[in-house]
Amino acid sequence: MLNLDGSYGEGGGQVLRTSLALSAITGQPVRLEKIRAGRRKPGLKPQHLASVRAAAKVCDAELEGARLDSQELTFVPRSAPTAGQYTFDVAQYAKGGSAGAVTLILQTILLPLALAEGISQVTLRGGTHVAWSPPFDYVKRVYLPTLVRMGIKAKVNIERWGWYPIGGGEVKATIEGQGTGKEPNAPGGSLAALDLRERGTLLRVRGLSASSNLPKHIRMRQEAAALQVLRSNRVNARIDVLEAPSKGQGTVVFLWAELENAVAGFTSLGELGKPAERVAEEAADQLVQFVQCNAALDRHLADQMVLPMTLAAGTSRFTTEAVTQHLLTNVWVANQFFPGRIRVEGEEGQPGECWTEARPQDTDLSG
Secondary structure, rough: EEEOOOOOOOOOOHHHHHHHHHHHHHHOOEEEOOOOOOOOOOOOOOOHHHHHHHHHHOOOOOOOOOOOOOOOOOOOOOOOOOOEEEEHHHHHHOOOOOOEEEEHHHHHHHHHHHOOEEEEEEEEEEEEEOOOOOOOOHHHHHHHHHHHHHOOOEEEEEEEEOOOEOOOOOEEEEOOOOOOOOOOOOOOOOOOEEEEEEOEEEEEEEEEEEEEEHHHHHHHHHHHHHHHHHHHHHOEEEEEEEEOOOOOOEEEEEEEEOOOOOOEEEEEEEOOOOOOOHHHHHHHHHHHHHOOOOEEOOHHHHHHOOHHHHHHOOOEEEEEEHHHHHHHHHHHHHHHHHHOOOOOOOOOOOOOOEOOOOOOOOOOOOO
């Protein structure tokens, strides 16, 4: 049993999700304590409980402490991850619905299913564009295209958008399992190493300004304001304007930059009383700041790449615009399963580099 401190580092749900994914893949039983202890409302909330149940389902795990507000959890996989048809609804664990992020549930089970035998069809219901999580568009435009380069094939489609506070969104994912045929504690060698130190030339900038059940002028103002900021910084862009089907109300500006060797994404969500222009300016300012640096990965993709890099054979490297607590926390969790496997250079809040240490047993990381 591997014992982990759930309050380590940024102390949120990331320790939980990364631990669940690595436990499912390696077969290593894990016990987490002090889950989200530093948060205003500690313990497992609906989206975290949905991730626990999803991970347990794909590897038939035995659970203890899997209930709302629990700060302790024991997770014991009883089989290797199994491909199949799965449906997970965050609202199942919350009275009156929930906008818990479906993208975070997907991140928990994506790699276990990508290493399984066969194709998985996954339906996820809840929040698709909510704070403190990558929006659906980031997963589609940034995260999955980067994973393709490592040999991970997955597609996502959005059926209905889910905003805070009621959620109600629906995303469908198709994940092509590699069927490595390895024992569950030997994942190494199935994913390709990745070198993302050099970003290359900026090729194009794309974006979307979307809203649901709100006046059209809001998304039009968002588009105009984003373009104004970008053009004033000599960045040309094309932004699509769309009305998104949803049960609730919400608005978002999402911009992504396609470079020769990488792709980066930047998001700003609307809030009650937040002008459309400020929504747009926040996303555009983030993109301009990234364009002006030399790193290959945006700060959000950096921490999301730790898990697949940990499992890949050989040495992977990337540079990031900023070392974050999320990145350092994910590295810490990965190194609990594979001591010394992954390292970070750079001060928090500053540009940095992350890499995996090549070892003779890279074809069997369980060593």
